[in-house]
Amino acid sequence: MPSTLIVGAGMAGLTAARALAAEGIDVLVVDKGRAVGGRMATRRIGDAAFDHGAQHVSVRTDAFADEMQRLVDDGVTRVWLRTPSVAHPERGVEARYAGVGGMRRIPEALAAGLAVKTGTPVDRLEFAATDAIVLTPPAPQTMGILAANGLAVPDELVAIEYDATLAVMATLDEPADLPDGHVAPASGPVAWMADNQHKGVSAVPSLTIHSTAEFAAAHIDRDPEAWTKALLEAARPHHAGGVTDAVSHRWRFSQPHSTLGCGAMTVGAPIPVVLAGEVFAGARVEGAHISGLAAAEMVLDLLS
Ligand SMILES: Cc1cc2nc3c(=O)[nH]c(=O)nc-3n(C[C@H](O)[C@H](O)[C@H](O)COP(=O)(O)OP(=O)(O)OC[C@H]3O[C@@H](n4cnc5c(N)ncnc54)[C@H](O)[C@@H]3O)c2cc1C
CATH class of the missing domain: 3.50.50.60 (FAD/NAD(P)-binding domain)
Structure with missing residues (x-):
């Protein structure tokens, strides 16, 4: 063989x-x-x-639609959100799948x-x-x-060049209360925040915070304590609850240009x-x- x-x-x-x-x-x-x-x-x-890392999965090809449907049938994925694409609003509202x-x-x-x-x-x-x-x-x-x-x-x-993403994972003392479980602020340094409890991932209140590519490019090789603090402060106006613990992760090759x-x-x-x-x-x-x-x-x- x-x-x-x-x-x-x-x-x-x-x-x-x-x-x-x-x-x-x-x-x-x-x-x-x-x-x-x-x-x-x-x-x-x-x-x-x-x-x-990846927050949700959208489906545009038949082969991937079949794969997702099989995973839905097996109880592995489910539709988390139905939202329009920021990059392609002409596609209208799309299902966004997440792992169960x-x-x-x-x-x-x-x-x-x-x-x-x-x-x-x-x-x-x-x-x-x-x-x-x-x-x-x-x-x-x-x-x-x-x-x-x-x-x-x-x-x-x-x-090929890649954007980086800096991620902060924050545990909260009460539910984050993000509208529809996520926020994509209009300006940096935070690009995306997701409520893992709303998503069914976390039993307790917890937030994922992703930086913009610009913020990551400027800070990825700097002290993580400083950029973690900056991202938590920028995220603060968008969520309820106080942060009780936070850890960080660098995605150096997040997405290719x-x-x-x-x-x-x-x-x-x-x-x-x-x-x-x-x-x-x-x-x-x-x-x-x-x-x-x-x-x-x-x-x-x-x-x-
Ligand atoms: C922060 C972030 C948010 C994202 N959000 C989304 C989203 O919401 N929706 C979406 O569709 N996509 C999203 N993406 C992109 C998506 O995650 C990727 O496009 C996809 O997962 C890439 O899959 P891949 O198999 O090509 O690469 P990878 O998932 O990177 O897999 C490559 C693997 O190779 C391994 N590897 C590397 N070097 C070696 C080596 N020398 N020896 C052995 N193993 C090695 C790595 O450990 C890794 O597991 C996001 C990505 C990031 C980082």
Whole structure:
């Protein structure tokens, strides 16, 4: 049975892995993180829980709609909000799905039944140990892996730049009382706030606060205590309750400025090496899904 190593257990890697496993390929998914999900992340701190990466998922393609419906039927996702897109108001009101109990439930469900090794950073690629490799980290990290293995880095990837996001996870002493569970302030430094209790993620009042890209660019390498305090102060007028505890997280490669629209890409190597991830198909969870499917198709073609 041919085998494929997939680096990255986010939406792109897990989607590729499931599609390949369904075709009888022996798949191993490895991720440097402690858990699966990548930027679809949920963190627990005491009794509080926080979605601190992707907040919700919207659906525009038939294949992703089918995937979401299957996850809804399995009790893994549900519609959290129905709101118009800020970037595309012409699309009207869209359903926004969230993981039941947290966004990480979605990748956890996708990983079920697959061979997945977390806590495993990949640097050296062992070309003799597998028939094909799929790399799904954000572009700068994929470029690092290619370079470390003497493989050419495609010019298209070099040009990709990412926005960062600074996230603050705050536990409150009473419900946050955000209208419809979320706020997107009109001006910075806070871009988005979500009430994890309203979302059904946290048993106790808890807020996720995301910075604007501009604030993140200016503060990401500075003292986290200072930017955490600044974001909490800026968020304060928007929520009820007092903050009892707060922790922070840096998303250095939060969202790419531009994407390539090719689904996935191969690079010259001793065995088929396919590059995938949201940067190849749209800077959202759905883009990562589309890219994962494209990567699986490329691997199947190259192995046939
Ligand atoms: C703060 C924030 C908010 C967002 N909000 C939304 C939203 O509301 N809706 C939406 O649709 N999208 C949102 N996104 C974007 C969305 O999360 C991503 O587009 C999508 O999850 C990307 O999936 P991926 O599989 O391509 O990459 P990732 O999820 O980044 O997965 C890549 C994986 O590769 C692993 N990895 C990296 N390097 C190595 C290595 N050397 N060895 C092993 N493993 C490695 C990483 O640990 C990671 O798990 C948001 C992102 C952020 C950060």
